[in-house]
Amino acid sequence: MPDTHHGAGQQRRGNPPSKCICPQCGYKADKSPAVPCWSMRCPKCETTMVGG
């Protein structure tokens, strides 16, 4: 199957990051498309999550 690796650093269209990660403790949570990671908080340490 054609799976080129062009587009340095760019996410592929239709395939955005699906996880949010806590930079404090490394907890990973499923990302909701409508909810940006930075509006979520880690359930363990309540740090603002970041995109994966």
Ligand SMILES: [Zn+2]
């Ligand atoms: Zn955390």
